[in-house]
Amino acid sequence: MKKQKLGFWEIWNMSFGFLGIQFGFALQGGFMSRIFQTLGASKDEIPLLWIAAPLTGLIVQPIVGYLSDKTWHPKLGRRRPYFLIGAILSSLALFFVPYSPALWVAAGFLWVLDASINVSMEPFRALVADKLPNSQRSYGFVVQTLIIGIGTWIASNLPWMVSQFGVSDSADSGVITDTVKVAFAIGAFVFLLSVLYTIFTTSEYPPEDMEEFEREKAQKSNFIKDITNNIGSMPTTMKKLGVIQFFSWFAFFTMWSLANPALTEHVFHTPAPIETAFDMADSAQKLAFDTANTAFQKSSNLVGSAMGIYGLSSMAFALLLTFYTSKRRINRKFVHMGSLILGGIGFLMMNIATPETLKYCFILIGFAWGSILSMPYAMLSSSVDPKKMGVIMGIFNMFIxxxxxxxxxxxINFISGLLGEEAINAMTVAGISLVIAGLCNLLITNKNAITYQIEEN
Incomplete structure (x- = not known):
């Protein structure tokens, strides 16, 4: 099928739902560890509590990709039914997670939240490849990254923003602050609204041969066998991109799960107080705990705001690439390599950062984030069968x-433990991992993946 080139606003509309998805991911990535710590988790327990996120992605994304490839709804099309289901479930989970009364409840909500976000997210990746010709793939994924950057920055700043309007940062022991509750409620509303915007403003291409599509759909298929066959026939470029993805996402998972304990302790010198270290029956001891806890909550707001800066710099990075890729080709391989190495340097700089200079670390990390959200998908989509785009994107998620x-x-605990007991060592591990990911781009040799020749109008 000859796909029509789309204008900026058409690409913007089809990607706008990612604003809500990123609100969900940014609130989850920036504040779930804070919620876990408030409910009593130690910093060594936090990575394991986060296991819900990648496990649900491993299971959900290939299934959703596989099913969406075989879906056609006369009104909602192929991908949009999954946008809608995921948005409704994610919004409900976002609203309720800050009201978790215990650690196990919060961990359970993370399972629900991440599974629901994944139901929406994978079809959005596939939609770009469905709708755009090869010459606009980089452009499309970069516009998507621009929207993700906006969402990351705003959502990461929400607790700080609402605190400026007088919402309290103080709370009793084991209770999530009102600033976090209000921020997650706003995120739930934005998630649903932005996905609905894409659903109502974007159409999809129907199958080229509807009768053949229905026949194939009616045939018995073995999901496990089909997934296994697709994994076995994975293109070489996809495998090489998988190595890059491995080190990239190891670094960012480390940041999401451990940046709050690492930076509140090392940069702001306000670690989360341990309740058992205080005699809560003694009024002076309780006051000391409350003071330390409020300081931790306020510095956690500032860590969240600093993390939001990586969304802002990824947005600026994406904006520059948007203007450039709308008219010219880029060397995706070297853009991605340079961006990842800069991000790695940003993580390493956290060892010497102050509250005033922490933002520069996240500016560099934003270049890596902007590239991670666009370049691998642009390279991948130019290297696979378009009829299997959904399932391939789902399988590619395994490398994430x-x-x-x-x-x-x-x-994380093992490798960072080799460097010492300080929580900041986790950020050092993230930096080294991201530099390795950057250098692994030298493995990519497929010219079609590296840069695609712009088609003539």
């Missing part, structure tokens, strides 16, 4: 979730 599972099961 497997390193996170390894990190959660003790990989």
């Amino acid at each position: 979730v497997i390193p996170q599972i390894i990190a959660a099961l003790g990989g």
Whole structure:
């Protein structure tokens, strides 16, 4: 099928739902560890509590990709039914997670939240490849990254923003602050609204041969066998991109799960107080705990705001690439390599950062994030069968979730422990991992993946 080139606003509309998805991911990534710590988790327990996120992605994304390839609804099309289901479930989970009364409840909500986000997210990746010709793939994924950057920055700043309007940062022991509750409620509303916007403003191409599509759909299929066959026939470029993805997502999972304990302790010098270290029956001891806890909550707001800066710099990075890729080709390989190495330097700089200079670390990390969200998918989509785009994108997600599972099961604690007991060592591990990911781009040799020749109008 000859796909029509789309204008900026058409690409913007089809990607706008990612604003809500990123609100969900940014609130989850920036504040779930804070919620876990408030409910009593130690910093060594946090990575394992996060295992819900990658495990649900490992299971959900290939299934959703496989099913969406075989779906056609006369009104909602192929991908949009999954946008809608995921948005409704994610919004409900976002609203309720800050009201968790115990650690196990919060961990359970993370399972529900991440599974629901994944139901929406994978079809959005596939939609770009469905709708755009090869010459606009980089452009499309970069516009998507621009929207993700906006969502990351706003959502990461929400607790700080609402605190400026007088919402309290103080709370009793084991209770989530009102700033976090209000921020997650706003996120739930934005998630649903932005996905609905894409559903109502974007159409999809129907199958070229509807009768053949229905015949194939009616045939018995073996999901496990089909997934296994697709994994076995994985293109070489996809495998090489998988190596890059492994080290990239190991680094970012480390940041999401451990940046709050690492930076509140090392940069702001306000670690989460341990309740058992205080005699809560003694009024002076209780006051000391409350003071330390409020300081931790306020510095956690500032860590969240600093993390939001990586969304802002990824947005600026994406904006520059949007203007450039709308008219010219880029060397995706070297853009991705340079961006990842800069992000790695940002993580390493956290060892010497102050509250005033922490933002510069996240500016560099934003270049890596902007590239991670666009370049691998642009390279991949130019190297696979378009009829299998959904399932391939789902399988590609394995290279994202497997390193996170390894990190959660003790990989972060073990490797950072080799450097010492300080929580900041986890950020050093993230930096080294991201530099390795950047250098692995030298493995990519497929010219069609590296840069695609712009088609003539």
